[in-house]
Amino acid sequence: MNALRLIHAARQGVIPRITRRLNDSERRTMIKSDAVFVFSVEESGIKRWTDGLLWSTSCILGNFLT
Known part of the structure; x- marks a missing residue:
């Protein structure tokens, strides 16, 4: 629910x-x-978030990358 609010x-x-x-x-x-960063693929052209840092494993749930 918090993601939807954002x-x-x-x-x-x-x-x-x-x-x-x-x-x-x-x-x-x-x-x-x-x-937290919010972006639209269409608006930003960003198709995959890359930041050069090591984080825990991510996965896509529906339309959200977590």
Whole structure:
């Protein structure tokens, strides 16, 4: 339910969406545990999230990458 709330807020412009790939400086400062990024494949052109960090195994559940 929280994921749906975030998506709704991003669609309404309440929280920002990622509209392009982050540059190296942005990755170093913005990507950390508990950070959440919302993006649309169509808007951003990002088809797979890559950040250069090692995380636990991810999986796709429906339309969500977890």
